[in-house]
Amino acid sequence: MLLRLYKPSPPLAPFIESYIVFEDDGSLKDLPMNIVPNGLPEIAVHYGDHCESHINYPGEVKGGYLYGPHNRPGFFRPRGRIKCLCVLFKPYGVFKIFGHPQVEFRNLAVNLEDICGIDGTDVIEKVALAKTPEEKALAMDSFLSCQYIKAVERSTDIDRELVYIILTKGAVKIRDICKRMDVNIKTLERRFKYTLGLTPKEFATIIRINHAYRLLKTNDSNDIQDVVFECGYYDQSHFINDFKNLTRFTPDVLMKTSDAHVIYLNRIYTY
Known part of the structure; x- marks a missing residue:
């Protein structure tokens, strides 16, 4: 190999x-x-x-x-x-x-x-x-x-917000980003989709679940609730729903049979 x-x-x-x-x-x-x-x-x-x-x-x-x-x-x-x-x-x-x-x-x-x-x-x-x-x-x-x-030179105006979402591991409120940029939610979504192809909420959730995935892979206690708390979720059901939507399986399945889920080229980003 x-x-x-x-x-x-x-x-x-x-x-x-x-x-x-x-x-x-x-x-x-x-x-x-x-x-x-x-x-x-x-x-x-x-x-x-x-x-x-x-x-x-x-x-x-x-x-x-x-x-x-x-x-x-x-x-x-x-x-x-x-x-x-x-x-x-x-x-x-x-x-x-x-x-x-x-x-x-x-x-x-x-x-x-x-x-x-x-x-x-x-x-x-x-x-x-x-x-x-x-x-x-x-x-x-x-x-x-x-x-x-x-390529035609294109400016980006969401640089700081991208960094902010990544540094917070996706645990952000979109309304706080709107306040930081002094824009409404529709304008923020339009800028993100144009530059990144995703809404700010979608991008934040993806970063959050990538972080959760890494924690689950290295979690010695096997306690999902620890990961739920670390990732800033208020309840376990919300976390499980987001996790399954992005990975096709639930956290407990990953923790029990992690070797059965091969990630293509380990391309998952652990922000």
């Missing part, structure tokens, strides 16, 4: 967390690989064996896709060896690099050729044919650098 992480070039560093090249040895064949929303878009170029996608609708995964920000879970089921390169973006990274409102990609997996034309076709081929993991990452970095240069 091969797993390599690479940092982006300096001009792209404000927008991209890392590139991941992942190739397994076939041991993950036929295992469902859960995709837990993390509030961020992602690019994946698949150059391995057949893989079934159950994110938007059942279908085969092959080639390169931009996975927009999701507010619901999905899963992959590899039918052979997984080989892929993934781009993990920072908040509004895709918005800045491609210049498209992120609401256009909400809950969608869009082929790179549909977004970038021949450039998208070329980078998929270059990644697949590159001989080393580093060359694959460099090919993607070059492609994204060109897209960034060509």
Whole structure:
């Protein structure tokens, strides 16, 4: 099994967390690989064996896709060896690099050729044919650098609020964010959906559940109520409902059979 992480070039560093090249040895064949929303878009170029996608609708995964920000879970089921390169973006990274409102990609997996034309076709081929993991990452970095240069400059005005939600682990009141920005809820939602593809409430809930997921995985006491309190929920039923909506299973199932729930490339973000 091969797993390599690479940092982006300096001009792209404000927008991209890392590139991941992942190739397994076939041991993950036929295992469902859960995709837990993390509030961020992602690019994946698949150059391995057949893989079934159950994110938007059942279908085969092959080639390169931009996975927009999701507010619901999905899963992959590899039918052979997984080989892929993934781009993990920072908040509004895709918005800045491609210049498209992120609401256009909400809950969608869009082929790179549909977004970038021949450039998208070329980078998929270059990644697949590159001989080393580093060359694959460099090919993607070059492609994204060109897209960034060509994109129309778009300003963002929710930077501080994104950081605030992340620092509070999603345990925020949306009305407090409105007060901080001196805007009404409709204006705030419109700005978030345009830049991030999610409403502020959706993004905060996703960050909150990502944090809860990490706590459950490291919780030695096996007491869900401790996690409920730590994540700022007033009652356990509300927490369980949010958790199940974003992960497809309840917290107690995760704690009892954690090894049975594989997270695709460990892509869940533990803010």
